[in-house]
Amino acid sequence: xxxxxxxxxxxxxxxxxxxxxxxxxxxxxxxxxxxxxxxxxxxxxxxxxxxxxxxxxxxxxxxxxxxxxxxxxxxxxxxxxxxxxxxxxxxxxxxxxxxxxxxxxxxxxxxxxxxxxxxxxxxxxxxxxxxxxxxxxxxxxxxxxxxxxxxxxxxxxxxxxxxxxxxxxxxxxxxxxxxxxxxxxxxxxxxxxxxxxxxxxxxxxxxxxxxxxxxxxxxxxxxxxxxxxxxxxxxxxxxxxxxxxxxxxxxxxxxxxxxx
Amino acid sequence: xxxxxxxxxxxxxxxxxxxxxxxxxxxxxxxxxxxxxxxxxxxxxxxxxxxxxxxxxxxxxxxxxxxxxxxxxxxxxxxxxxxxxxxxxxxxxxxxxxxxxxxxxxxxxxxxxxxxxxxxxxxxxxxxxxxxxxxxxxxxxxxxxxxxxxxxxxxxxxxxxxxxxxxxxxxxxxxxxxxxxxxxxxxxxxxxxxxxxxxxxxxxxxxxxxxxxxxxxxxxxxxxxxxxxxxxxxxxxxxxxxxxxxxxxxxxxxxxxxxxxxxxxxxxxxxxxxxxxxxxxxxxxxxxxxxxxxxxxxxxxxxxxxxxxxxxxxxxxxxxxxxxxxxxxxxxxxxxxxxxxxxxxxxxxxxxxxxxxx
Amino acid sequence: xxxxxxxxxxxxxxxxxxxxxxxxxxxxxxxxxxxxxxxxxxxxxxxxxxxxxxxxxxxxxxxxxxxxxxxxxxxxxxxxxxxxxxxxxxxxxxxxxxxxxxxxxxxxxxxxxxxxxxxxxxxxxxxxxxxxxxxxxxxxxxxxxxxxxxxxxxxxxxxxxxxxxxxxxxxxxxxxxxxxxxxxxxxxxxxxxxxxxxxxxxxxxxxxxxxxxxxxxxxxxxxxxxxxxxxxxxxxxxxxxxxxxxxxxxxxxxxxxxxxxxxxxxxxxxxxxxxxxxxxxxxxxxxxxxxxxxxxxxxxxxxxxxxxxxxxxxxxxxxxxxxxxxxxxxxxx
Numbered sequence: 001x002x003x004x005x006x007x008x009x010x011x012x013x014x015x016x017x018x019x020x021x022x023x024x025x026x027x028x029x030x031x032x033x034x035x036x037x038x039x040x041x042x043x044x045x046x047x048x049x050x051x052x053x054x055x056x057x058x059x060x061x062x063x064x065x066x067x068x069x070x071x072x073x074x075x076x077x078x079x080x081x082x083x084x085x086x087x088x089x090x091x092x093x094x095x096x097x098x099x100x101x102x103x104x105x106x107x108x109x110x111x112x113x114x115x116x117x118x119x120x121x122x123x124x125x126x127x128x129x130x131x132x133x134x135x136x137x138x139x140x141x142x143x144x145x146x147x148x149x150x151x152x153x154x155x156x157x158x159x160x161x162x163x164x165x166x167x168x169x170x171x172x173x174x175x176x177x178x179x180x181x182x183x184x185x186x187x188x189x190x191x192x193x194x195x196x197x198x199x200x201x202x203x204x205x206x207x208x209x210x211x212x213x214x215x216x217x218x219x220x221x222x223x224x225x226x227x228x229x230x231x232x233x234x235x236x237x238x239x240x241x242x243x244x245x246x247x248x249x250x251x252x253x254x255x256x257x258x259x260x
Numbered sequence: 261x262x263x264x265x266x267x268x269x270x271x272x273x274x275x276x277x278x279x280x281x282x283x284x285x286x287x288x289x290x291x292x293x294x295x296x297x298x299x300x301x302x303x304x305x306x307x308x309x310x311x312x313x314x315x316x317x318x319x320x321x322x323x324x325x326x327x328x329x330x331x332x333x334x335x336x337x338x339x340x341x342x343x344x345x346x347x348x349x350x351x352x353x354x355x356x357x358x359x360x361x362x363x364x365x366x367x368x369x370x371x372x373x374x375x376x377x378x379x380x381x382x383x384x385x386x387x388x389x390x391x392x393x394x395x396x397x398x399x400x401x402x403x404x405x406x407x408x409x410x411x412x413x414x415x416x417x418x419x420x421x422x423x424x425x426x427x428x429x430x431x432x433x434x435x436x437x438x439x440x441x442x443x444x445x446x447x448x449x450x451x452x453x454x455x456x457x458x459x460x461x462x463x464x465x466x467x468x469x470x471x472x473x474x475x476x477x478x479x480x481x482x483x484x485x486x487x488x489x490x491x492x493x494x495x496x497x498x499x500x501x502x503x504x505x506x507x508x509x510x511x512x513x514x515x516x517x518x519x520x521x522x523x524x525x526x527x528x529x530x531x532x533x534x535x536x537x538x539x540x541x542x543x544x545x546x547x548x549x550x551x552x553x554x555x556x557x558x559x560x561x562x563x564x565x566x567x568x569x570x571x572x573x574x575x576x577x578x579x580x581x582x583x584x585x586x587x588x589x590x591x592x593x594x595x596x597x598x599x600x601x602x603x604x605x606x607x608x609x610x611x612x613x614x615x616x617x618x
Numbered sequence: 619x620x621x622x623x624x625x626x627x628x629x630x631x632x633x634x635x636x637x638x639x640x641x642x643x644x645x646x647x648x649x650x651x652x653x654x655x656x657x658x659x660x661x662x663x664x665x666x667x668x669x670x671x672x673x674x675x676x677x678x679x680x681x682x683x684x685x686x687x688x689x690x691x692x693x694x695x696x697x698x699x700x701x702x703x704x705x706x707x708x709x710x711x712x713x714x715x716x717x718x719x720x721x722x723x724x725x726x727x728x729x730x731x732x733x734x735x736x737x738x739x740x741x742x743x744x745x746x747x748x749x750x751x752x753x754x755x756x757x758x759x760x761x762x763x764x765x766x767x768x769x770x771x772x773x774x775x776x777x778x779x780x781x782x783x784x785x786x787x788x789x790x791x792x793x794x795x796x797x798x799x800x801x802x803x804x805x806x807x808x809x810x811x812x813x814x815x816x817x818x819x820x821x822x823x824x825x826x827x828x829x830x831x832x833x834x835x836x837x838x839x840x841x842x843x844x845x846x847x848x849x850x851x852x853x854x855x856x857x858x859x860x861x862x863x864x865x866x867x868x869x870x871x872x873x874x875x876x877x878x879x880x881x882x883x884x885x886x887x888x889x890x891x892x893x894x895x896x897x898x899x900x901x902x903x904x905x906x907x908x909x910x911x912x913x914x915x916x917x918x919x920x921x922x923x924x925x926x927x928x929x930x931x932x933x934x935x936x937x938x939x940x941x942x943x944x945x946x947x948x949x950x951x
Contacts, residue, residue, distance in 0.1 A: 055484060081486035093484075095477035097543065098470070106474050110486040112467040116495065122462035130466055131273040173485065336735055388935050391657045391738045395882045396935055399928035410919035527879070531742065538739060572688040575758055582750025589743025593736055594728040 007069070008033040008177060008209050009054070014063035016049055016233075023049045024060065025233040031177070036203050036210045038220045041230035042253075047213045048090060050230070051179050054211070055087050056080040068176075082110050086170035087179035090213075092162045096155040100165045103154055104140060107172030108133040140171050144198060160191045167195075171202060178202065180212035184219060192216065196223050221245065229253075279461055285608075296450055301443040309442035311560055314515045317449040318507050319552040323536040324460050324545065325503025330534070331543035332464055333496035334476025335385050339397035341529030342404035343501050345521055346374040347508025349414050352423040355436075355513065356416060363428040363435050363513070367452065370509035371502040377404075378501020385493045389479075401527055408521040424518040436513045445514050452510065456503055461545050463499065472496050473543070504533075535585060539592055541601030550600040558584065624782055628792040629912045630905050635798035637904020638805045642860040643881035644888065644896035645809070646853035651890045652829040653849040654726070657738045660745040662878020664714075664854055667752040669861030669870045671713055673763050674756040676706040681755045703765040707858070714854030715847075722847045749875060758872070763865035768796045801863040808859060809897065812852070821848060829891075883931035903927045 009031040016024040024046045031037045039047045052058040054065065056077040065072045067083065075083075086107070095103050112133060118125040141147055144164050149157060154165055163183065170178055183199065184192045196219055202208050214220045220227060221241040229237035229250045237243075237250040244250055270276045280286040304313060322340060330336050350370035354361060381400040385393050408414045415423050427437035433444040463469050471492045474482035479489060512519045519525075532555060540551020559581050566577040596602050643661060650658045658664075674681065678697040687693060701709070725744065729737055776791030816822035827835040828845045836842060864874050881900075888899025907926040915922050 057480075076488075077480075077483040078486050078488045081484055087484055089481070093478050093481035095474050095481065097477050098473055102470060102473070106470045106482075106485050106487075109467065109471060109474075114467065116463075116468060119466045119468050120459045120462055122466065126462070126466050127274065130277065134273045134277075169485065334735075336739070384932060384936050390733075390735050392886065392935060394735070394738065395886055396928075396932050398879065398882065399925065399932040402925035402928050406921060406924045410921065531746075534739070534742070535746075570688070573684070576684055576688055576754065579750040579754040579758070582746050583754065584750075586743045586745065586747025586750060589746065590725055590740050593732075593740045593743065594725070597736065 006033040007031070008067070009211075010066035011050075011054070012064045012066065014050070014053055014060045014065075016046075016053060016058055016060045023233055024053070026063075027230070027233075027235045028063075029228045029235065029238055031209060031211055032225075034203070034207055034209055035225040036199065036212070036223055038224035038227045039211065039213050039230060040215075040217070040220055040227060044232075045230040046233040047230055048181055051087065051181055051211070051213065055085055055179060081173070084110075084173075084176035085179065086173040086175035086177075088163075088166045088170050088181060088183060090181040090185065092159075092166055094154045094162055094166055094169070096153070098154065099151050100146060100154055100157065100161075100168075101137070101141070101150040103165055104137050104168045104172045105133065107140075107169040108137060110173055111136075136174070137172050140168050143171070143201070144168050160187055163187070163191075163195070164198075167198065171206075171208075174206070175208060177209045177211065180210065180214075182213050182215065184214060184216055192219060199223060277465060279465075282612075293454070297447075301447055304442045304446055306442050309446055310515075312556060313442075313446050314449060316552055316556045317446070317453045318510045318515055319533065319536060319556060320453055320549050321456055321510070322504050322507035322533045323540065323548040323552045324456060325500045325507065326533050327537045327540075327543065327545070327548045328460060328464070328472070328503065329496050329500035330537055331541070331547070332469060332476065333472035333493065333500075335382075335493060335496060336391065336394040336534075337397040337500070338394050338527070338530045338534065339381060339400035339404075340504055340533040341525040341527055342401040343374050343378055343504040344508030344511060344529060345404055345408055345525035346377045346501075347371060347505030348512035348519055348525065349408050349423065349521075350374060350505065351509035351513050352416075352425070353414065355426055355428060359426070363430055363448075366428070367506055367509045367513070371506040374505020374508065375498040375502040378504070379494050379498045382494055382497030382501075385497065386490060398527070401530055405521055405525060420520075422518055422520045423512065425513040425516075428513070436517065438517060440514075448514060449510055452506060456506065457545060457549075460503075460548075464545065468492075468495065476543075535589055537599075538589055539599050541599030542597065544598065544601035546604065547599050547601030550604070554600065555585070624779070624792065626909070626912070628794075629908050631792065631794060632798070633905035633908030634901050635794070635802055635904070636908065637901040638798070638802040639860065639863055639877070639900075640880050640884045640904055641897045641900025642801070642805045642808070642856065642863065643877050644884040644900055645805075645812075645893065646856040646860065647881060647885055648888075648890065648893055648896045649812075649849055649853045649856065653825055654828075654846055655734055655737075655832075656726075656741065657734065657890070658853070659738060659741040659878060660748060661853065661857060661881065662875040663745040663748045663752070664717075664857035665861035665864065665877060666870070666872070666875040667717075667748050667861075668710055668714055668854065668858035669763060669865040669874060670752045670756045670761070672706055672710045672765070672858065672862065673761045673865070673870050675709050676701050676703060676763075676765075677761075679756060684757055685754060707765070707862075710858055711855055714858060715851045718847050718850035718854055721850055722843060726846055727843065745875070745878075749872070753872075760869045760871040761865075763862065763870050765862055765866065767800050767862075767866055769866065770796055772796050772799065795867075797863070797867055801867075804859060804863070808856065809893065812893070825849065880927065883927035886931035886935055903930065906930060 007030045011030065012028050014024050014027050015022070027046075027050065039050060041047050049058060053060050056075050056079070059074060067085075095106065098106075112129055114126045114129050141150065144167065146161065146164055146168065149161060149165075154162055157165065167180075167183065170180075180199070184195050187195065199210060199212070200223055203210050212224070224241060226238070226240055227244045228235060229244055229247070231253045236253055237247040239247070270281075275281075280289055300313065322344060326337065326340055347370045350373040351366050354366045354369055355363075358366075381397065384396045388396060409421065415421055418424075425436045427439065428435055430444075430448060434440040435444055435448045464472075471482065471487045474485065474487055475489060475492045475496075482492070483489060508525070511524070516524065536551030536555045537548065538551070539554055540549065541547025559577075562577045562581055562584075563574070566572045566580065567574055592599050643665065646661045646664070647658060650656055650661070673679075678700045680686070680694050680697060683695050721744070725740060729740060772794050775794045778791070780791035816826055824835070824840045825845060825848065827838070827840055828842065832842065835845075860877065861870070861874060864877055868874075884896060884899040884903050886899075887902060888895025888897070907923045910926050911920070911922050
């Protein structure tokens with residue numbers, strides 16, 4: 001794949017503390033446009049906190065986040081969503097009372113501009129906008145092969161499908177940067193292969209930049225372009241899968257104890 | 261065999277998202293509207309208007325409003341009675357200050373004023389959630405009732421402290437005051453119910469409705485898809501209060517005609533409307549109607565059965581009303597949190613595959 | 619001392635006394651909330667129901683007399699006996715325990731793992747049910763409750779304070795209702811007993827374990843259902859005490875159930891999980907609303923007690939959502 005090495009996101013010297021606990025100690029890394037960037041590390045290494053910093057749930061005490069060449073001020077998560085960053089969660093965060101279709105439609109929120117009065121009347125403006133966005137959503141549904149569960153309430157779906165619907169919601173936003181927090185946790189081999197394929201396809205077909213956290217080293221090494229390794233809130237390695245695999249600090253801290 | 265969607269293929273997204281996807285449902289809906297418009301007004305008398313139709317229509321509006329806030333956006337309010345009072349007093353002040361203003365405009369403006377007040381009391385929802393918020397809305401309930409009871413300006417310093425609706429008409433038809441006919445009152449309320457139900461349906465099926473439900477189901481996830489919680493919650497408060505305000509204005513000006521605030525809009529009102537929403541079905545337009553119908557008809561039915569048939573004292577009927585309502589609330593929360601509306605849907609599912617269940 | 623100053627003191631003392639009763643009701647809320655995460659709106663109606671039952675038993679009223687009369691055309695109302703206060707109290711406690719068992723069996727068991735707000739609404743339903751049921755059982759007339767607690771102003775305290783005013787001021791001593799004093803004493807001893815119970819008994823420790831962590835408590839073999847029955851029984855007892863005090867003060871009638879509404883802002887102020895919070899919150903609100911009414915009431919129309927507590931609690935919530943003593947709410951993403 002042709003990566004032009006343009007920095008989409010540049011994370012500089014992030015320090016995040018909760019009271020006395022330091023979750024992230026002075027971490028810097030960048031994400032190139034169009035790549036798949038993995039963040040790995042043992043449990044409690046601060047990976048999820050890092051994603052939470054990127055999409056605005058946590059505000060780091062020190063450090064800067066640069067997005068598309070501009071320094072980002074203090075922003076709320078919904079503002080960051082409007083900048084084109086979407087994500088999924090480690091523990092599925094779907095809207096339980098809504099159908100799969102409605103859940104994915106919520107992903108189109110940032111693309112729908114009609115005002116409240118237009119929505120009250122519905123006919124004309126708001127309905128047209130709804131159907132235009134519905135087309136995008138249907139494409140996502142086709143892509144993820146979940147046509148048959150469109151009208152099923154997500155609470156009633158099995159785990160693997162819920163994960164897929166959540167990915168669908170993030171994809172429906174047509175994000176520039178897609179954050180995935182353990183997209184394959186709790187899946188069997190087959191489901192993992194499906195999910196890997198979706199991630200690779202999203203990356204190549206829609207040129208979406210992907211940053212993901214994952215524990216399955218095999219998958220991470222296969223699909224990602226570059227890998228950041230974290231341990232106890234510190235960065236201990238950064239580079240291509242091959243570089244990381246041969247990095248002594250990483251082997252000591254992490255790979256050495258994994259089953260890989 | 262009548263009730264089928266087989267053979268009804270949808271070829272556009274518009275058809276897929278229509279209100280009544282099954283033809284039979286659509287026809288039934290037209291039938292109900294036509295009966296409501298062309299039959300009821302000609303046979304309605306004072307008893308039916310005052311005991312059944314007017315309270316049903318007005319409570320339906322209030323419960324639509326509360327359902328938007330509680331059922332769709334997940335914010336429980338116990339201040340409905342207070343907000344209805346805002347609508348009632350707003351309409352009273354407008355009617356007496358601008359005698360030439362059309363009653364239709366007055367009712368709508370009362371809704372707008374209530375929307376502002378509701379939004380103001382909705383502000384704490386940005387910091388607090390769940391029953392903390394529910395308890396906080398009680399502050400609105402008690403403060404507003406006290407305000408209307410104690411500050412003379414609101415009731416034009418009348419000696420009794422009550423407000424009485426002056427005669428106002430729409431076209432040639434008297435709508436308010438003791439001389440208005442039941443049919444004209446009924447049709448006036450019917451118009452609002454029709455309009456507001458249509459708007460509620462439109463709001464809840466589109467973007468803003470989904471943003472409310474997203475906040476209700478998981479507010480953190482709602483933020484990452486770009487929903488501003490401030491706007492989502494306050495818009496739900498504003499629109500909900502708009503509905504409740506209109507219900508309050510109609511309740512006072514058209515239905516009761518004269519109101520004493522501590523009687524008519526007490527905390528009991530808040531609970532009754534909340535029960536309508538729970539029994540009818542949280543997050544359902546149809547449920548709002550079903551709940552309103554149930555809560556209006558139950559006392560009438562009990563009175564007819566226990567008092568008129570069995571000859572029991574009125575207070576025993578009232579006690580049974582409490583027992584039944586309380587029991588049903590618990591029953592529905594345990595067995596079917598989506599209320600009558602869901603039972604209705606299940607029935608329709610059964611019908612759809614009848615007589616071959618597989 | 620000037621008379622104005624003394625009047626203010628008197629207002630504060632009476633406010634604190636009223637506050638003790640708020641605390642007592644709030645205490646029932648906190649107990650159930652800590653042990654089960656349920657915000658029990660029916661606490662006020664439980665107080666009403668307990669007081670009704672107490673009066674009914676004491677006076678030997680026939681339960682459901684009105685209903686029986688209506689159905690069979692009879693004219694029964696009282697048995698030809700009446701019970702001593704203590705026996706009636708014990709029987710009422712037993713009935714409240716029975717009530718706790720029924721609530722667990724019929725409601726709570728089926729609502730495990732529901733969202734708190736669903737449980738809250740279920741207790742509103744329960745409140746409605748009990749209100750109707752209590753009235754149906756014992757009749758809805760206003761009843762006077764007399765379990766032997768002294769009432770009326772304390773002359774001793776009036777005489778004791780009359781000399782405090784400066785020469786020539788018009789001051790006739792402070793008025794304190796004996797009932798309020800007793801209520802305060804009983805409330806304080808109740809809190810002490812509850813504290814001892816939860817610190818030094820096995821069930822008390824189990825209770826605290828459940829309050830701390832449901833899952834962990836289950837895994838060491840504590841039965842959640844037994845705990846729930848226990849805690850609802852205790853708060854039934856607290857409700858009985860509150861109902862007795864309030865009922866003796868202003869009669870047993872529907873309005874007694876409204877003390878629940880008074881206790882809610884106390885909880886918002888004190889935090890839902892803190893027993894000291896409930897006490898201090900009750901005292902602050904009791905004294906605060908009387909003072910506000912004393913100074914501001916005449917200026918803005920009076921009867922500010924109806925809303926003062928709520929608005930105070932609302933303001934408080936916006937700035938410190940966990941209340942005075944509540945545990946800080948940390949949200950995890």
